[in-house]
Amino acid sequence: MAIPMPIADQVPARHRLSVRRALSELDWSSRALVDYPARDLWEHDTRRLPRPLASWRRHLRRFAHEHLAPGIDRFDRTEHPAAGQWRPGMRELVLRAADAGLMTDFFPSPLGSAPLARARYPVWAQTLKTEELASVCAGQMLALCAHQLGLAPMALSGDLRAMRNFVYPVLRDLHRGEPHLCAYAITEPGAGSDAEEGHGASLYRPGVVARRRHGRWHLNGRKVFISGGDVARTIAVFAALEGEGMDSWTCFIVHPHMPGFRMARLEHKMGMRACSAAELEFDDLAVPDSHVVGGLRRGWALNRATLNFSRAPVAGMAVGLARAATEIAMDFACTRRLGAHRLVDFQEVQLQLAQMVAETTAIRSMVWQQAADFTPRQAGASLCKFHATDTAQHVCEMAMDLLGGESLLHQQRIEKVFRDVRLTRIFEGTNQINRLAVIEDMQEELGRHAFQGENHSGGTHHAR
Ligand SMILES: Cc1cc2nc3c(=O)[nH]c(=O)nc-3n(C[C@H](O)[C@H](O)[C@H](O)COP(=O)(O)OP(=O)(O)OC[C@H]3O[C@@H](n4cnc5c(N)ncnc54)[C@H](O)[C@@H]3O)c2cc1C
Numbered sequence: 077m078a079i080p081m082p083i084a085d086q087v088p089a090r091h092r093l094s095v096r097r098a099l100s101e102l103d104w105s106s107r108a109l110v111d112y113p114a115r116d117l118w119e120h121d122t123r124r125l126p127r128p129l130a131s132w133r134r135h136l137r138r139f140a141h142e143h144l145a146p147g148i149d150r151f152d153r154t155e156h157p158a159a160g161q162w163r164p165g166m167r168e169l170v171l172r173a174a175d176a177g178l179m180t181d182f183f184p185s186p187l188g189s190a191p192l193a194r195a196r197y198p199v200w201a202q203t204l205k206t207e208e209l210a211s212v213c214a215g216q217m218l219a220l221c222a223h224q225l226g227l228a229p230m231a232l233s234g235d236l237r238a239m240r241n242f243v244y245p246v247l248r249d250l251h252r253g254e255p256h257l258c259a260y261a262i263t264e265p266g267a268g269s270d271a272e273e274g275h276g277a278s279l280y281r282p283g284v285v286a287r288r289r290h291g292r293w294h295l296n297g298r299k300v301f302i303s304g305g306d307v308a309r310t311i312a313v314f315a316a317l318e319g320e321g322m323d324s325w326t327c328f329i330v331h332p333h334m335p336g337f338r339m340a341r342l343e344h345k346m347g348m349r350a351c352s353a354a355e356l357e358f359d360d361l362a363v364p365d366s367h368v369v370g371g372l373r374r375g376w377a378l379n380r381a382t383l384n385f386s387r388a389p390v391a392g393m394a395v396g397l398a399r400a401a402t403e404i405a406m407d408f409a410c411t412r413r414l415g416a417h418r419l420v421d422f423q424e425v426q427l428q429l430a431q432m433v434a435e436t437t438a439i440r441s442m443v444w445q446q447a448a449d450f451t452p453r454q455a456g457a458s459l460c461k462f463h464a465t466d467t468a469q470h471v472c473e474m475a476m477d478l479l480g481g482e483s484l485l486h487q488q489r490i491e492k493v494f495r496d497v498r499l500t501r502i503f504e505g506t507n508q509i510n511r512l513a514v515i516e517d518m519q520e521e522l523g524r525h526a527f528q529g530e531n532h533s534g535g536t537h538h539a540r
Pocket of ligand 1: 222260261262263266267268269270272276300301302303304348353499502503504505506507508509512
C-alpha cells in the first residue's frame with residue numbers, strides 16, 4: 077500500500093501521536109472496540125448500505141468510470157445533431173447501459189433488471205445511480221436517467237394495459253439491444269412551476285389541450301425543455317381536456333412517428349450538455365383511447381407521484397456533483413504549489429476541504445434517509461431536493477475558490493461541474509417551488525399549530 081505523503085501541520089499517520097497508530101497499539105480487547113480500518117469514505121459508506129444496494133453502488137461506479145469517463149469532453153463540447161439523430165457515441169452508451177441493467181432497473185426482474193431484494197428500495201436505488209453517474213458526468217447521467225422519468229407515470233399508474241402495451245415493449249427492446257428511450261413531457265412555454273405545484277396549476281390555463289373528435293383525442297400545443305425528447309420513442313405527454321383546467325390533466329402516450337408530432341427545436345444548454353432539451357409540437361396529433369395511462373383526469377396525480385419519486389434522485393445528482401467538486405479540489409490542493417508548499421499544507425485549505433467533505437456527507441445522509449422509504453413523501457422528497465442542490469452548488473463554489481483562476485478553464489473539470497450543478501436547482505421544480513411543496517405537504521401539521529395557537533391566545537385573552 078502506498079505510504080501517504082505527510083501533510084504540514086498534521087502528525088503523519090505513522091507518528092506515535094496519530095490516532096491511527098495510537099489505536100492500533102492498544103490491547104486487542106480495546107482494539108476490538110475502538111480501532112477501525114483505513115478505508116476511504118466511499119468504501120465506508122458503501123459498506124453501510126443494505127447488501128443489495130451496496131453491490132449496486134459498486135456496479136454503478138465501475139460502469140461510470142468505464143463508460144462515462146471517456147465521453148465527458150466529447151459530449152460536453154459538441155453540438156446536438158439535427159432532430160431525431162443520435163449524437164455520435166450516445167446510442168452505443170445507451171446500449172451499454174441497457175446491457176449493464178441501467179435502463180430497465182425501475183422494474184424487478186424478470187420484467188426489468190432489478191433483483192427482487194433491491195426492488196424493495198425503488199427510490200434509494202435511483203439516488204445511488206444518479207450520484208454515481210453524476211460524479212463522473214452529469215450530462216451523460218441525465219441522458220440515461222431522463223428515460224426512467226418517462227417510464228415512471230406508467231409504472232406508478234398500476235394500469236396493466238399501459239404496462240403491457242407501452243412498458244413491456246420498451247423493456248423488451250432494451251433487453252434485445254435496441255435503444256428504445258422514453259421521455260416525460262409536462263413543461264409548457266407558459267408553465268414550468270405551474271405544472272409542478274397545485275396553487276399555480278389552479279390558476280393556469282392549460283397550453284396543451286386534448287379535443288375529442290371522431291372517437292380519438294387530438295392533442296394541440298407545445299411542450300418545452302423535454303430531456304431526451306429528440307430521440308425518445310415513447311413520450312408521456314400530459315394534456316388537459318378541452319374546456320377544462322389542470323385537474324383534467326391526462327397522461328397520453330405519444331410516439332414520434334404519429335402524424336402531427338414535430339420536434340420543433342433543441343436548446344443550446346449551459347450544463348448537462350450531453351443530454352438534449354427538446355421543444356415538442358403537437359398539431360392535431362390523434363391519440364386513441366388505448367394510449368391514455370391510468371384513466372382520464374388521472375394525470376395530475378400521476379405527475380405529482382412521479383415528482384415524489386424523482387426528486388430524491390435529483391438530490392442524488394447534487395451529491396454526486398458535490399463529491400466531484402470535492403475530489404477535484406483535493407487533487408488540486410495536493411498538487412498545486414504556492415512557493416515551497418503545496419496548497420494542502422496550509423491549514424486554511426485543510427479547513428476548507430474538511431468543510432466540503434462535511435457538506436457532501438451531510439447531504440448524502442439526508443438523501444439516503446429520505447430515499448429509504450418505499451413510498452416517498454412529498455415533503456421528504458422536496459426538502460432533500462432543494463437542500464442538497466443548494467448545498468452542492470455551495471460546495472462547487474468552495475472548490476472554485478480554491479482553484480482560483482484555474483477554476484474557469486475548460487480543462488479543469490470544476491467549470492463543467494459548476495455548470496451542471498446549476499441545473500439541479502431548476503428542474504424537477506425550482507428550489508422555491510420545492511420549498512413551497514414542503515409546506516403544502518405539512519398543511520395538516522401546520523393547521524394543528526394554528527389551532528393550538530388560537531386556543532392558546534384565546535386562553536390568554538380569557539385569563540386577562
Ligand atoms: C435542463 C432541463 C431539463 C428539463 N427536463 C424536463 C423534462 O424532461 N420534462 C419536463 O417536462 N420539463 C423539464 N424541464 C423543465 C423544468 O422542470 C422547468 O424549467 C422548471 O420547472 C422551472 O419552470 P420554468 O422554467 O417555466 O420557470 P417558471 O415556472 O417560469 O419560474 C420562474 C421563477 O418564478 C419562481 N416561481 C414560480 N412560481 C412561484 C411561486 N408560486 N412562488 C414563488 N416563486 C415562484 C420560480 O421559482 C422561478 O424562480 C427541464 C428544465 C431544464 C432546465
